[in-house]
Amino acid sequence: MKKTILALSYAAGLFGWASCGKKEEEKAAGPPPATPVTLVAAQATDAVYYDEYPATAVAINNVELRSQVAGFITQIFFKEGEVVTKGKPLYEIDRRKYQAAYQQALANLSATRATAQNAQINLNRYERLLEQDAVARQLVDNARTNYATTQSQIAVAQAAVAAARTDLDYSLIKAPFTGRIGISQVRLGSQVSPGSTLLNTISGEDPMGVDFVISEANLGLFTEMQRSAAGAADSTFLLELPDGTRYNQPGKILAIDRGVSQGTGTVQVRVQFPNPKRELKDGMSTVLRVLNRQSGRRIVVPYKAIVEQMGENFVFVAGDSSKAYQRKVQLGPRLRDRIVVLEGIKAGDQVVTEGLQRLRDGGKIQTGTPAQAGGPAQGGGAGAPAAGGGAR
16 A cells, blocks of 8 residues: 555656656747748739730631532633622633523513504504594404503513523622622532532631620620720720730620520620731631639739638738737739739738648748858748649
């Protein structure tokens, strides 16, 4: 019994001595050291930024050339890929039978007119005899009916002439407007059928359209843009070509589609751009940048100052007591190595840009570079976030 009590007393003594030793070590170590950080002041500046949309260049005037009469191609009057003017002959379909049909229709019209002239002479003769009571009234009525019939036959013959003339004109296919013609789909001697055989495609190149889609939530915004006319120096729409260069012409909204796509909830919009140098081609993939309405005087901070936690964004702001406090922010678009902050901080706030990995909310900070804080461990810990922040 006495041995047990002595053992317990010895253990308690050892525990008390260990506790006192730990407290002495903590007291000797002192509070955690300040974290070396770099501070940058949040700035209010003119932030102009754009929303990007994948877009496709389209020809506003684009027509498929098809024959309206049957026959064989006998002439091709253009060079593939060239610009053709309105009214220029492009294809000729064998015209011989259409010319013959036109001449026959003209001859029929002449014969019908001669018959009508003879009927009028007979009618005039019978009417004079009727005035002298020298002919039966029935003969006069028959003459009048015959004359009216010949007048109707003239109208039929004139319609036949017009139809034959139309077929003859259709056998020579002309450019409907000035534009660039593509590669011919038929060659000399090819047989074409009316309405079904594609001969070629001609596209107008100046101006050109650029098509893209927007969400129905933005429909009102683009409708308002359509009402405002674009000037020569308007910067609402900027176009980027496939090689990454900027297209140096202003754009304006030409049309907004009549309805919303039920499957995607989007609306198609077409922006018109001048194309004097023929840089835009039908079907070209481009990127359209639309000026964001939130552009203006905004708070901007370095992008590496942003800390993301659980889907939310924060920055560390230096306080008066050499401590950094975490603030939740609402972000706008990124501007290269900086980012717009819509809410959460104000101009002049000192935000932490380096040393973020070791920093906690309310933690003490020491301004300066990691090397000035001294010690290899501190330098590595503070320098890593700066590299990571730049990558973001």
